[in-house]
Amino acid sequence: MTAREPVFVAGAFEHPTREAPEKSTMQLHAEVARGALDDAGLTKDDVDAYFTAGMPWYEHGLTPLIMADYMGLDVAYADTTDYGGSSYVSHVGHAASAIRDGKCDVALVTLAGRPRSESHTSGASASPLRTMQDSFEVIYGASTLSKYAVAAQRHMHEFGTTSEQLAEIRVAASEHAQHNEHAMYRDPVTVEDVVSSRMIADPLHLLDCCVVSDGGGALVVVSDDVRRAIERECVEVLGHGEAVKHLDAGRTDLTYTGAADSGPRAFAEAGLGPEDVDYASIYDSFTITVLQTIEDLGFCAKGEGGSFVEGGTLQAPDGDLPFNTDGGGLCSNHPGNRGGMTKVIEAVRQLRGEANAPVQVEDAQVALAHGTGGSLGTRHGSVTALLGRDDR
Amino acid sequence: MTWEPRPLPKPTPETEEFWRAATEGKFLLSACRECGLTYHYPRALCPDCFSDDVEWREAEGTGEVYSYTVMRGVSGWPESSLPLVYAHVELDEGPRVITNVVDCDPDEVEVGMPVEVRFEETDREDVAVPVFAPRED
Numbered sequence: 140m141t142a143r144e145p146v147f148v149a150g151a152f153e154h155p156t157r158e159a160p161e162k163s164t165m166q167l168h169a170e171v172a173r174g175a176l177d178d179a180g181l182t183k184d185d186v187d188a189y190f191t192a193g194m195p196w197y198e199h200g201l202t203p204l205i206m207a208d209y210m211g212l213d214v215a216y217a218d219t220t221d222y223g224g225s226s227y228v229s230h231v232g233h234a235a236s237a238i239r240d241g242k243c244d245v246a247l248v249t250l251a252g253r254p255r256s257e258s259h260t261s262g263a264s265a266s267p268l269r270t271m272q273d274s275f276e277v278i279y280g281a282s283t284l285s286k287y288a289v290a291a292q293r294h295m296h297e298f299g300t301t302s303e304q305l306a307e308i309r310v311a312a313s314e315h316a317q318h319n320e321h322a323m324y325r326d327p328v329t330v331e332d333v334v335s336s337r338m339i340a341d342p343l344h345l346l347d348c349c350v351v352s353d354g355g356g357a358l359v360v361v362s363d364d365v366r367r368a369i370e371r372e373c374v375e376v377l378g379h380g381e382a383v384k385h386l387d388a389g390r391t392d393l394t395y396t397g398a399a400d401s402g403p404r405a406f407a408e409a410g411l412g413p414e415d416v417d418y419a420s421i422y423d424s425f426t427i428t429v430l431q432t433i434e435d436l437g438f439c440a441k442g443e444g445g446s447f448v449e450g451g452t453l454q455a456p457d458g459d460l461p462f463n464t465d466g467g468g469l470c471s472n473h474p475g476n477r478g479g480m481t482k483v484i485e486a487v488r489q490l491r492g493e494a495n496a497p498v499q500v501e502d503a504q505v506a507l508a509h510g511t512g513g514s515l516g517t518r519h520g521s522v523t524a525l526l527g528r529d530d531r
Numbered sequence: 532m533t534w535e536p537r538p539l540p541k542p543t544p545e546t547e548e549f550w551r552a553a554t555e556g557k558f559l560l561s562a563c564r565e566c567g568l569t570y571h572y573p574r575a576l577c578p579d580c581f582s583d584d585v586e587w588r589e590a591e592g593t594g595e596v597y598s599y600t601v602m603r604g605v606s607g608w609p610e611s612s613l614p615l616v617y618a619h620v621e622l623d624e625g626p627r628v629i630t631n632v633v634d635c636d637p638d639e640v641e642v643g644m645p646v647e648v649r650f651e652e653t654d655r656e657d658v659a660v661p662v663f664a665p666r667e668d
């Protein structure tokens with residue numbers, strides 16, 4: 140590998156709120172920005188790049204301009220990549236590239252949204268028709284829910300995956316969430332609880348779905364020079380990979396995700412493999428999202444995700460692949476219907492040894508954060524980031 | 532009964548022929564004369580080779596269910612068309628298309644089930660909506 144300038148995550152902050160009826164979305168953006176800068180020991184004046192994604196379905200457009208105005212940012216670089224929920228993992232990689240390219244030294248990434256207070260569900264509502272594709276999808280009732288359910292159905296058909304196996308993913312998340320004082324749902328659930336919860340889109344039950352929460356999060360990505368100038372323990376960005384998966388002109392395959400491409404790209408950049416990962420944050424809009432992603436990232440063979448997740452594999456601190464130790468989108472937080480931000484934040488906490496004590500993975504050296512934005516049933520962006528402890 | 536109040540497709544210059552042909556009982560696929568790809572949705576440029584030498588090709592209208600889900604509630608959806616079977620159907624010509632499976636008990640739908648196209652009228656003269664129903668083999 141060619142020697143590259145190392146880039147670091149210096150600050151990470153997750154808003155503690157899960158319901159914010161009294162706050163504006165812009166206020167949440169600013170609050171998480173301040174939280175992440177405080178965490179890094181930096182100030183707003185240090186920021187010279189700003190990254191945020193729009194929220195076209197229910198928020199104002201032109202988000203970076205409006206937010207730079209609101210927060211009084213003076214930046215030399217901005218990026219608005221919008222892959223839905225995976226955007227914020229993407230921003231980490233894009234910030235690393237911009238920093239290596241000498242464009243900036245302190246990149247602020249923010250996410251905020253209030254779908255709960257604004258009564259936007261992430262589930263079974265038909266969207267307005269905007270794109271050409273909508274006319275071939277939304278008219279048939281395409282919704283977030285239906286578009287993930289068809290992926291689960293096909294995976295079950297081809298590989299014999301069961302509802303009980305999907306439930307294991309919720310069980311692990313709920314076991315972790317009980318230790319997170321901010322989690323939306325803190326009560327541990329059983330496989331039986333999940334499979335007996337209401338069927339909302341065959342084969343997905345209510346407890347196969349993530350929460351709808353208000354909130355946000357922010358990250359500060361910095362150059363090596365900045366990292367040397369601050370006290371805070373930083374986390375190195377070791378690798379980053381992206382992919383866009385779509386219907387492929389009608390050759391639709393619902394059994395795998397873009398992680399099959401983004402994962403190998405990130406691992407190659409880091410010079411690592413799945414066996415090197417001590418902790419994984421895996422996008423969990425639905426249980427099926429996790430199951431397919433685990434396979435696609437190479438933690439097990441395609442089709443074997445169901446048996447892989449049985450027996451506590453995903454449960455921290457002792458499972459073979461401890462995942463989503465904050466309780467994830469399934470139990471803790473899915474701020475603004477976009478979970479990629481919290482995936483990175485919890486990975487940073489694990490590498491700094493700052494996860495909740497009962498779920499802290501001992502001596503975690505390498506963490507993976509994976510985002511899936513869009514839907515498995517039509518098109519999505521997959522982004523994988525590998526992070527490492529500074530002293531590894 | 533017509534398709535409304537369910538959402539109507541919005542024809543575009545690239546897709547209006549697809550919706551119009553549906554009013555005549557035809558399911559049109561796109562095909563590339565350059566590389567031979569048969570594809571869906573309609574596009575002026577072939578999504579494999581970018582040739583603009585593309586044409587319409589009428590599908591037989593038969594295929595089988597590739598995947599599906601049964602939606603018991605969809606906000607904004609008329610009660611009369613619930614539960615809704617949202618499905619991907621693999622046409623015999625190859626492309627897998629998103630559609631609804633109709634005229635059967637939703638609990639009897641399964642992956643691999645043979646289906647054939649039928650067309651739902653809309654309030655617009657130039658738009659009909661293809662859906663699929665079980666087919667006797």
Ligand SMILES: [Zn+2]
Pocket residue numbers: 563564565566567568577578579580581582
């Ligand atoms: Zn072609």
